[in-house]
Amino acid sequence: SQQGEEDPQALSIQEGENATMNCSYKTSINNLQWYRQNSGRGLVHLILIRSNEREKHSGRLRVTLDTSKKSSSLLITASRAADTASYFCVRDSNYQLIWGAGTKLIIKP
């Protein structure tokens, strides 16, 4: 039950640049979470933002949520090679977790 899209599907930037990934959804949510997955490994939780929040920060990460547009974005500032990974947004809606297909981010040295 995957609803919504992540955009772009793939992103390649130079080290030091900022990376922005977007996530749109169709049904109402209770919260939205972002996860990172390094190649072939398990997923790591980055940020959870509740439906009544508009913005959250964690280190170099900034997540915004616009419930009127049913969209969220993840901004990674001053990217590093170690940020190379796939990033997933997960919508928590009525006790269902809805996963997107992910954005593959490559940081070029």
Add this chain to the structure above:
Amino acid sequence: DVKVTQSSRYLVKRTGEKVFLECVQDMDHENMFWYRQDPGLGLRLIYFSYDVKMKEKGDIPEGYSVSREKKERFSLILESASTNQTSMYLCASSLYDRLSANTGELFFGEGSRLTVL
């Protein structure tokens, strides 16, 4: 730190074999999940459990069963493995988020890559 441990990182099985994938978490989480991840398809939920001996079907339960006899352990069973079950299997756990009455942050194991020949 929360730790979710999956018993095997890599397994190779033959068609028709019974396969057990074990998952243990050490933080007393109520919720536990089994996902499979295939290229281009993202994560798909197989089964989840919100309490001991409780289980709920996810999006793709066919060909799988689960067991949760103890709170810390959630096992995925393939009764008769088939080649289309070749995949990466991911276990996760979470606390029930009482503030929002939702699932909360998921903690994942490292994954078990199963190949069925």
